[in-house]
Amino acid sequence: MSTQELVLTGDRPTGPLHLGHYVGSLANRVALQETCKQFVMIADVQALTDNFENPAKVHENVFEVACDYLAVGIDPTKTTIFIQSMIPAIAELTIFYMNLVTVARVQRNPTVKTEIKQKGLEESLPVGFMMYPISQAADITAFKATLVPVGEDQLPMIEQTNEIVRSFNRIYNTDVLKEAKALVPKCARLAGIDGQAKMSKSLNNAIYLKDSADELVKKIQKMYTDPNHLRVQDPGKIEGNTVFEYLEVFAKDTAKVAELKAHYQRGGLGDMVVKKYLMEVLEEFLSPIRARRAEYASDRAQVMNMLYAGTQVANETASATLHEVKKAMQLIY
Amino acid sequence: MSTQELVLTGDRPTGPLHLGHYVGSLANRVALQETCKQFVMIADVQALTDNFENPAKVHENVFEVACDYLAVGIDPTKTTIFIQSMIPAIAELTIFYMNLVTVARVQRNPTVKTEIKQKGLEESLPVGFMMYPISQAADITAFKATLVPVGEDQLPMIEQTNEIVRSFNRIYNTDVLKEAKALVPKCARLAGIDGQAKMSKSLNNAIYLKDSADELVKKIQKMYTDPNHLRVQDPGKIEGNTVFEYLEVFAKDTAKVAELKAHYQRGGLGDMVVKKYLMEVLEEFLSPIRARRAEYASDRAQVMNMLYAGTQVANETASATLHEVKKAMQLIY
Numbered sequence: 001m002s003t004q005e006l007v008l009t010g011d012r013p014t015g016p017l018h019l020g021h022y023v024g025s026l027a028n029r030v031a032l033q034e035t036c037k038q039f040v041m042i043a044d045v046q047a048l049t050d051n052f053e054n055p056a057k058v059h060e061n062v063f064e065v066a067c068d069y070l071a072v073g074i075d076p077t078k079t080t081i082f083i084q085s086m087i088p089a090i091a092e093l094t095i096f097y098m099n100l101v102t103v104a105r106v107q108r109n110p111t112v113k114t115e116i117k118q119k120g121l122e123e124s125l126p127v128g129f130m131m132y133p134i135s136q137a138a139d140i141t142a143f144k145a146t147l148v149p150v151g152e153d154q155l156p157m158i159e160q161t162n163e164i165v166r167s168f169n170r171i172y173n174t175d176v177l178k179e180a181k182a183l184v185p186k187c188a189r190l191a192g193i194d195g196q197a198k199m200s201k202s203l204n205n206a207i208y209l210k211d212s213a214d215e216l217v218k219k220i221q222k223m224y225t226d227p228n229h230l231r232v233q234d235p236g237k238i239e240g241n242t243v244f245e246y247l248e249v250f251a252k253d254t255a256k257v258a259e260l261k262a263h264y265q266r267g268g269l270g271d272m273v274v275k276k277y278l279m280e281v282l283e284e285f286l287s288p289i290r291a292r293r294a295e296y297a298s299d300r301a302q303v304m305n306m307l308y309a310g311t312q313v314a315n316e317t318a319s320a321t322l323h324e325v326k327k328a329m330q331l332i333y
Numbered sequence: 334m335s336t337q338e339l340v341l342t343g344d345r346p347t348g349p350l351h352l353g354h355y356v357g358s359l360a361n362r363v364a365l366q367e368t369c370k371q372f373v374m375i376a377d378v379q380a381l382t383d384n385f386e387n388p389a390k391v392h393e394n395v396f397e398v399a400c401d402y403l404a405v406g407i408d409p410t411k412t413t414i415f416i417q418s419m420i421p422a423i424a425e426l427t428i429f430y431m432n433l434v435t436v437a438r439v440q441r442n443p444t445v446k447t448e449i450k451q452k453g454l455e456e457s458l459p460v461g462f463m464m465y466p467i468s469q470a471a472d473i474t475a476f477k478a479t480l481v482p483v484g485e486d487q488l489p490m491i492e493q494t495n496e497i498v499r500s501f502n503r504i505y506n507t508d509v510l511k512e513a514k515a516l517v518p519k520c521a522r523l524a525g526i527d528g529q530a531k532m533s534k535s536l537n538n539a540i541y542l543k544d545s546a547d548e549l550v551k552k553i554q555k556m557y558t559d560p561n562h563l564r565v566q567d568p569g570k571i572e573g574n575t576v577f578e579y580l581e582v583f584a585k586d587t588a589k590v591a592e593l594k595a596h597y598q599r600g601g602l603g604d605m606v607v608k609k610y611l612m613e614v615l616e617e618f619l620s621p622i623r624a625r626r627a628e629y630a631s632d633r634a635q636v637m638n639m640l641y642a643g644t645q646v647a648n649e650t651a652s653a654t655l656h657e658v659k660k661a662m663q664l665i666y
Contacts, residue, residue, distance in 0.1 A: 044664060045428060052432035053504055059663035085664045088421040091428045095378060095468070098461035099385035106460060127439060127467060128431035131460055135428070171386055304666060330392035331377065331418045333637060 007032050008145030008180075010041030010084075013061035014051060017068040018206035019282075020190040020199030023249060026072045028149055028185055033078040039143050039314060040074060042066065042307075045084045045091075046135060049128040050119060066303050068209050071293035076306045082314035083307055084139070089318035093138035093325060094131075100167040101134055101160070109133050111156045137161040141177050142318040149183040158182040174328040176321070190249065195224030195242050210293050213283055220279050225271045232270040243274050251281045340365050341478030341513075343374030343417075346394035347384060350401040351539035352615075353523040353532030356582060359405045361482055361518055366411040372476050372647060373407060375399065375640075378417045378424075379468060382461040383452060399636050401542050404626035409639045415647035416640055417472070422651035426471035426658060427464075433500040434467055434493070442466050444489045470494040474510050475651040482516040491515040505661040509654070523582065528557030528575050543626050546616055553612050558604045565603040576607050584614045 009029060011017065017026065032038050042065050047058045062083060069081055084090060106112065112133060116125060133156075140148055140161050148158055158180055165177040191197055192205025199206045207219050225243050229236035238244050238261050247257045260277065263269040296303050326332050342362060344350065350359065365371055375398050380391045395416060402414055417423060439445065445466060449458060466489075473481055473494050481491055491513055498510040524530055525538025532539045540552050558576050562569035571577045571594050584590045593610065596602040629636050659665050 048429070048662070049432055055505065055663040059666075062666060083666060085659065086666075088425055091424040092421055095424045095427060095461070096381070098464065099382055099459050101460050103458045103460055103463050104456075123437075125436045126432050127434050127436055127464055128428070130436050131431065131464075134460060172388065307666070326418065329381070330388040333392075333395060333416060333419075333640070 005036045005147040006143060006145050007036045007038040007147045007149065007183075008041065008140050008143050009038070009149045010043050010139075011065055012043045012047035013058055013065045014047050015057075015061055015201040016064045016208045016210050017072075018199055018201070018208045019246075020192075020206065021068075022072060022209065023187055023190040024151070024185060025149060026069070026074070027187075028183075029079065030073045030075075032149075033075060036147065038079040039145070039317075040069065040079050040081045041084050041139060041314075042082070043084045043139070046132060046139075049126065049132050049135075050121075052126070052128070062307075063297075063300065063303060064210075066307055067293050067296045070296045070303065070306070071209060071289045076310060080310045080313045080317075081307060082311040086311045087142065087315055087318050089315070089322035090135070090138045090142050092322055093142055094135045096325065096329065097134050097137055097164050097168070098131065100164055100171070101131075105160075105163075106131055106133060109156050109160060111153055114153070133157050133160040134164070137164045140180050141165060142321050143314070144178045144317075144321060145180050146178060147183050148180045149185060151189070152184055155182055155184070168325075168328075172328040174324075176324040176328050187249075191224075191242050191245055193219050193223045193242060195240065207282070209286065209289050210297075211286070212290070213287070216282055216286060217279055220275050220282070223275060223278075225274075229264075229271065233267050235267040236264045236269070236271075238265060243271070243278050246278055247274070247281065250285050251277075338369045338480040339476060339478050340369045340371040340480045340482065340516075341374065341473050341476050342371070342482045343376050343472075344398055345376045345380035346391055346398045347380050348390075348394055348534040349397045349541045349543050350405075351532055351534070351541045352579075353525075353539065354401075355405060355542065356520055356523040357484065357518060358482060359402070359407070360520075361516075362412065363406045363408075365482075366408060369480065371412040372478070372650075373402065373412050373414045374417050374472060374647075375415070376417045376472070379465060379472075382459065382465050382468075383454075385459070385461070395640075396630075396633065396636060397543075399640055400626050400629045403629045403636065403639070404542060404622045409643060413643045413646045413650075414640060415644040419644045420475065420648055420651050422648070422655035423468070423471045423475050425655055426475055427468045429658065429662065430467050430470055430497050430501070431464065433497055433504070434464075438493075438496075439464055439466060442489050442493060444486055447486070466490050466493040467497070470497045473513050474498060475654050476647070477511045477650075477654060478513050479511060480516050481513045482518060484522070485517055488515055488517070501658075501661075507657075507661040509657040509661050520582075524557075524575050524578055526552050526556045526575060528573065540615070542619065542622050543630075544619070545623070546620070549615055549619060550612055553608050553615070556608060556611075558607075562597075562604065566600050568600040569597045569602070569604075571598060576604070576611050579611055580607070580614060583618050584610075 042062050044058050044062055051058055116122060136157050162179045165179050168177050169175055190199050192199040192203055194205040196203055196205055223242055225241050226237040251257045260274055375395050377391050377395055384391055449455060469490050495512045498512050501510050502508055523532050525532040525536055527538040529536055529538055556576050558574050559570040580590045593607055
């Protein structure tokens with residue numbers, strides 16, 4: 001690329017991060033920070049939209065998520081990590097953008113519609129939850145992000161953001177806001193250990209980056225394989241077999257994985273043998289992350305100081321954008 | 334009162350202020366500043382919710398409204414006058430409160446429902462307009478106002494604010510937010526010069542505080558009286574006669590007004606005689622206001638500095654509240 005992309009991404013601090021996060025986004029961020037300017041937001045304000053009655057959970061997970069970031073190699077000298085609630089410009093931009101979006105339009109947002117259904121919020125939908133796509137537009141535009149890594153299901157959010165950008169620039173006769181491109185990761189979503197399509201805290205099927213070696217062993221032991229593979233000598237299925245799916249992603253020795261697959265398919269290879277290998281592979285992957293994480297977690301002040309420093313940088317960027325926005329809106333007196 | 338009331342009130346800067354504002358709110362503020370702590374907000378952000386395509390109008394009227402305030406005797410040494418868009422804490426509080434109000438609840442707000450109908454916004458209702466009662470709750474609570482002067486039609490706004498206060502204090506186990514009482518002024522609403530119930534810029538039936546003596550004369554000349562009072566010698570009606578309504582409010586010589594009324598009712602008193610008297614009365618009322626206003630308007634820097642100083646004070650108060658709110662929400666790291 002000729003001009004450097006600016007990436008805005010982040011997580012809602014509602015729990016520690018797991019292998020699904022690593023595969024779906026964290027690994028990508030570690031790579032992106034080498035070529036792009038990257039802002040990673042710990043989205044506590046957004047987390048509160050559906051956790052407003054549980055502020056302690058959000059509070060504590062800001063620190064947990066920060067430790068996870070550092071442990072996997074998101075480098076605060078390359079990536080600006082910041083706390084959303086400490087950036088007032090985001091709230092101010094959200095208020096301004098709310099004038100540019102109709103109620104009918106946010107209610108039509110497919111992502112929000114699905115989530116409302118999943119969370120059973122039809123009857124008692126809070127305003128904050130309904131309009132969070134507008135807040136996300138504020139997150140993205142506050143940093144003039146050009147690239148936003150999102151899952152396929154989040155594409156309508158980027159669409160909504162760009163609609164706001166175009167409306168704003170047209171109405172206020174400016175080019176201060178920038179449209180963003182979605183970056184949909186190529187890698188497939190990592191299944192849960194129970195074989196469900198998505199690894200998630202709420203489904204209780206996650207392997208966390210901070211899981212101990214013991215926890216890891218226990219989780220792999222009960223991992224979903226081929227439910228019809230009852231006797232060792234029988235042929236087993238690879239498709240939908242979570243153990244093999246994980247090996248595919250994490251094992252470096254691809255020849256060995258291919259060999260195990262063939263053996264499993266023709267029969268004679270027990271689940272426990274494959275699982276033992278996965279334990280080795282994941283322990284090798286997780287143990288340095290776990291060690292770094294423990295070190296960071298033991299020095300809360302250091303982690304928080306890193307967050308404060310990142311937040312200060314983020315604040316300067318977002319405040320500068322807000323000033324330009326207010327100027328375009330003739331709100332500078 | 335044993336403890337001092339804190340008053341929060343203000344205007345949307347969408348036009349210069351008129352006699353209707355004076356009677357309905359400005360006179361009240363001049364009185365309240367003697368006994369209460371008073372914050373008067375120039376609500377530019379709220380004005381944008383239905384003027385977002387016309388930012389120049391909002392911008393210029395911030396100054397106009399400030400001049401009107403000073404001209405009628407709102408005293409910046411007694412009242413804190415400030416610009417809403419310069420108080421980021423209001424936007425942040427609004428975002429937090431949006432989690433505590435359901436979409437169904439804001440859509441049920443009678444004031445908003447009426448206004449949506451009046452403005453023909455049913456089809457294309459902007460999110461910002463729908464949720465402005467939540468923004469108003471942020472305005473009020475940011476200053477811990479205990480008393481909010483409102484018209485009868487705005488009572489649902491105070492109700493919505495107090496609902497948010499109670500929800501917030503309950504959910505976050507705090508007493509940081511304060512409920513507010515509505516202060517509904519006793520004085521009737523001033524009719525427009527065309528006899529319509531409400532004086533308003535959009536109805537083009539207003540006498541502005543800054544109107545020149547000539548403009549005043551012209552407006553009173555075409556003022557609505559008794560449409561059946563065709564010949565001087567005929568009896569005329571006082572009820573619904575705008576000229577007499579204004580004399581009722583503004584003439585100090587109540588004996589003279591009573592005499593004119595009686596004469597008009599028994600016949601033999603022409604409209605022009607009564608109007609000439611109203612011209613005298615209103616010119617006596619408006620000329621010192623107009624003179625002070627011209628003085629302020631000629632020194633924009635002085636007026637703006639007064640606004641900046643008030644805004645700074647308001648910012649300190651609102652920031653302190655926001656800090657307490659964030660503490661209750663465990664958003665201090």
